[in-house]
Amino acid sequence: MRRLLPLLVGVLCAFGSAARAQAPTGGAGENVVQRGEYLARAADCAACHTPPNGQEFTGGYKFSLPFGTIYGPNITPDKATGIGDYTDDEFVAALQRGVGRGGKHLYPAMPYTNYTLMSREDVLAIKAYLFSLKPVHAESPPNALSFPYNQRWAMVFWNLLNNPDRRFQPDTSKSAAWNRGAYLAEALGHCQACHTPRNFMYGLDEGRAYGGAVVQDWLAYNITSDRDSGVGAWSDDDLAAYLSTGHATHHGSAAGPMAEAVDHSLRYLTQPDIRALVTYLRDVKPVHDEIPAAKPVQADALGARIFREACVSCHALDGSGRQTPYAALQGAHSARDPNGTNLLQILLRGGNIATGGPTAFMPAFGGEYTSEELAAVANWTIGHFGQRGGEVTRKSVEGVRPGGPGSAAQPTPGG
Amino acid sequence: MLTLSINGTSHQVDVPDDMPLLWVLRDVIGLTGTKFGCGIAQCGACTVHLDGQAVRSCVLPASLAQGRDVKTIEAMAQDPVGQKVQRAWLDLEVVQCGYCQSGQIMSATALLTTTPKPNDADIDAAMAGNICRCGTYVRIREAIKRAGEA
Numbered sequence: 248m249r250r251l252l253p254l255l256v257g258v259l260c261a262f263g264s265a266a267r268a269q270a271p272t273g274g275a276g277e278n279v280v281q282r283g284e285y286l287a288r289a290a291d292c293a294a295c296h297t298p299p300n301g302q303e304f305t306g307g308y309k310f311s312l313p314f315g316t317i318y319g320p321n322i323t324p325d326k327a328t329g330i331g332d333y334t335d336d337e338f339v340a341a342l343q344r345g346v347g348r349g350g351k352h353l354y355p356a357m358p359y360t361n362y363t364l365m366s367r368e369d370v371l372a373i374k375a376y377l378f379s380l381k382p383v384h385a386e387s388p389p390n391a392l393s394f395p396y397n398q399r400w401a402m403v404f405w406n407l408l409n410n411p412d413r414r415f416q417p418d419t420s421k422s423a424a425w426n427r428g429a430y431l432a433e434a435l436g437h438c439q440a441c442h443t444p445r446n447f448m449y450g451l452d453e454g455r456a457y458g459g460a461v462v463q464d465w466l467a468y469n470i471t472s473d474r475d476s477g478v479g480a481w482s483d484d485d486l487a488a489y490l491s492t493g494h495a496t497h498h499g500s501a502a503g504p505m506a507e508a509v510d511h512s513l514r515y516l517t518q519p520d521i522r523a524l525v526t527y528l529r530d531v532k533p534v535h536d537e538i539p540a541a542k543p544v545q546a547d548a549l550g551a552r553i554f555r556e557a558c559v560s561c562h563a564l565d566g567s568g569r570q571t572p573y574a575a576l577q578g579a580h581s582a583r584d585p586n587g588t589n590l591l592q593i594l595l596r597g598g599n600i601a602t603g604g605p606t607a608f609m610p611a612f613g614g615e616y617t618s619e620e621l622a623a624v625a626n627w628t629i630g631h632f633g634q635r636g637g638e639v640t641r642k643s644v645e646g647v648r649p650g651g652p653g654s655a656a657q658p659t660p661g662g
Numbered sequence: 663m664l665t666l667s668i669n670g671t672s673h674q675v676d677v678p679d680d681m682p683l684l685w686v687l688r689d690v691i692g693l694t695g696t697k698f699g700c701g702i703a704q705c706g707a708c709t710v711h712l713d714g715q716a717v718r719s720c721v722l723p724a725s726l727a728q729g730r731d732v733k734t735i736e737a738m739a740q741d742p743v744g745q746k747v748q749r750a751w752l753d754l755e756v757v758q759c760g761y762c763q764s765g766q767i768m769s770a771t772a773l774l775t776t777t778p779k780p781n782d783a784d785i786d787a788a789m790a791g792n793i794c795r796c797g798t799y800v801r802i803r804e805a806i807k808r809a810g811e812a
Binding site for chain 1: 679680702703704705706712715716717718721722723725726786787790791793
């Protein structure tokens with residue numbers, strides 16, 4: 248028995264921590280609506296159900312997908328245009344199985360393959376929160392998908408392959424923080440929806456989970472534990488700061504869709520939850536990409552001139568950031584990407600990030616500068632701050648200019 | 663209500679958190695030596711010091727200046743480095759129309775405070791982004807070097 252006791256205690260502890268990981272979010276004394284609000288933030292519902300610069304949850308956010316355009320619908324409790332008529336079971340079916348009211352299949356832009364991991368209790372807390380909001384009459388524009396993608400019934404087959412339709416099962420061999428982080432990342436935050444590449448069926452390529460992917464013209468970075476390609480070399484504090492505020496010293500700032508994720512979701516998470524996310528991300532299997540090594544690069548004269556004219560007033564010539572640390576370019580991932588994927592987006596469209604304080608913003612430079620000039624300044628930035636040879640060309644700028652041939656033409660809200 | 667330390671004096675100002683510092687300086691407190699040029703951090707005319715660093719006040723939300731030391735062109739006559747810079751500016755007759763010069767002097771003073779003997783590259787880095795429509799750049803460079811020797 249003396250030998251059995253520690254074992255028994257160990258098992259009980261593991262059981263206890265697993266139970267905690269599954270336990271619904273929110274402090275003691277919070278009512279179901281408050282809990283639902285926190286969960287809705289953690290699940291980042293607002294990002295896709297809020298129109299650019301519009302009222303939260305009223306729908307109309309545009310997704311430009313390879314096979315057409317769809318819009319996030321109104322999820323206020325308006326009966327005519329929102330979700331006012333949903334019963335509990337119908338709401339649970341939508342989040343866990345991707346089946347909307349009247350059996351209408353949802354498209355997987357709605358991350359129900361993640362939300363399916365949520366407990367029924369948490370799903371209904373979110374419903375309670377949404378139903379506590381003022382109903383707003385707001386019709387979303389009709390979706391425009393090409394055949395066969397406009398056939399909603401076909402989602403039955405996609406779901407068989409891609410939606411496990413199961414609830415989150417804690418891993419009892421891991422800590423409570425890990426399990427909490429897993430629940431936040433997988434069931435709620437649906438980080439993989441952007442950070443994991445998709446296969447030809449638009450399902451997630453699980454072999455490269457969190458390995459990075461291009462979504463709506465933005466590169467969602469590799470955030471696996473790989474030291475070179477991922478975030479393995481970041482300190483816990485830096486990761487926590489980046490998730491909570493969209494910025495960490497010597498790692499640059501979040502922009503585009505990640506800035507939206509911070510703005511709508513991550514900045515509302517408690518610090519223990521942020522730390523739990525960090526614990527989980529630390530343990531994600533590394534995915535290594537071959538990245539050209541840093542090397543001194545011949546400066547682009549036109550790019551240097553434009554940077555001195557147009558960029559130094561906020562970024563400073565040494566990239567330290569002048570008015571705000573959010574303008575720091577030192578260590579920014581965007582400056583290490585030879586293709587300048589995200590650099591071009593922020594140059595062309597500008598951007599902003601709200602983190603509770605005043606908004607940090609960058610104006611769009613697409614209208615004032617030619618594609619040659621933007622390519623030059625992007626290459627200079629990559630060479631100077633990323634120490635890599637930029638490969639941005641006039642053509643690559645034109646490909647992603649808003650309204651350009653290859654552009655997803657998704658205006659950054661507020662940008 | 664924000665509390666701002668400007669040129670060593672504490673000011674209580676009732677403004678929105680995101681009002682640019684330049685608006686507070688000129689329109690609320692009445693310190694009009696700092697100029698409005700472009701309003702989007704592209705010209706440098708509005709440059710002031712925030713804890714000694716040259717920043718563009720037109721894009722700096724006033725709330726971010728709380729608890730920090732703001733200095734404007736009005737304080738440069740009392741600043742040991744600022745005095746040298748203004749002396750050199752007068753000796754070499756740097757100014758033509760003058761509109762950008764508050765900003766030029768603030769950037770030059772911030773540079774000389776951290777780098778008393780700047781070389782051309784230091785000057786290029788620190789003065790980039792301060793635009794002068796009259797083209798006084800050659801005299802600005804000379805005056806910075808003169809102030810560094812004084």
